[in-house]
Amino acid sequence: MTAPDHCMPVIVGSVRRGRLSIRVARFMRNKLREAGIDAPLLDLAEIGLPVMEERLHMRDDPPPGLARFAKAIAESDGVVVVSPEYHGSIPGVLKNALDYLRSEWDRKPVGIVTVSGGGFGGVQVHNHLQLLFLRLNAVPVAAIAVSNVATSFDEDGVAQQERYEAGFARFLGTLTWYARALGAARAADAARNE
Numbered sequence: 001m002t003a004p005d006h007c008m009p010v011i012v013g014s015v016r017r018g019r020l021s022i023r024v025a026r027f028m029r030n031k032l033r034e035a036g037i038d039a040p041l042l043d044l045a046e047i048g049l050p051v052m053e054e055r056l057h058m059r060d061d062p063p064p065g066l067a068r069f070a071k072a073i074a075e076s077d078g079v080v081v082v083s084p085e086y087h088g089s090i091p092g093v094l095k096n097a098l099d100y101l102r103s104e105w106d107r108k109p110v111g112i113v114t115v116s117g118g119g120f121g122g123v124q125v126h127n128h129l130q131l132l133f134l135r136l137n138a139v140p141v142a143a144i145a146v147s148n149v150a151t152s153f154d155e156d157g158v159a160q161q162e163r164y165e166a167g168f169a170r171f172l173g174t175l176t177w178y179a180r181a182l183g184a185a186r187a188a189d190a191a192r193n194e
């Protein structure tokens with residue numbers, strides 16, 4: 001077996017009891033793996049970060065799980081974030097996790113996948129996440145909006161509508177293009193600074 005081309009973790013931005021975004025996260029992980037990309041789930045329900053008292057780089061007592069979360073972002077070629085929309089914005093648990101880090105995100109391409117129970121696909125949380133990632137100096141380049149999540153994906157993460165397969169193909173093409181381009185540029189910078 002050949003080594004995966006890229007590593008792109010999938011952040012699961014919902015810890016709600018009975019959460020449905022996990023279906024979409026499974027879809028993303030499975031499709032990325034099919035494309036030869038290493039795509040571990042960074043599930044905030046498993047990582048269990050406490051409310052942020054201070055950022056990672058300011059602490060000598062990081063909470064359990066934070067080092068693994070930070071390393072996964074820092075070593076990635078790009079990150080996929082699966083987020084539901086809560087009250088027109090970012091779930092608190094996801095914002096909390098993102099607030100711990102900064103340099104780990106530097107110049108990393110990000111794919112934003114938004115999830116909604118209704119028909120609007122989480123357009124507001126998409127806009128809020130886009131602005132947040134730009135503030136973190138990451139590069140939000142690709143997006144998928146999932147509407148009516150309960151009927152759009154089954155429990156195993158299989159899409160029930162053809163448009164998500166086509167949407168994923170476009171998403172992947174853009175995300176991997178930026179992963180190659182930005183990865184080469186970061187490597188050239190690192191070599192110059194050696």
Ligand SMILES: Cc1cc2nc3c(=O)[nH]c(=O)nc-3n(C[C@H](O)[C@H](O)[C@H](O)COP(=O)(O)O)c2cc1C
Binds near residue numbers: 014019022088116122
């Ligand atoms: C606290 C809360 C707020 C919500 N606010 C919105 C919203 O603003 N827009 C929307 O389209 N759906 C909203 N919903 C519906 C969710 O998008 C839907 O329940 C979806 O399944 C949430 O993802 P989850 O199942 O992973 O928690 C909200 C749900 C919750 C629990």
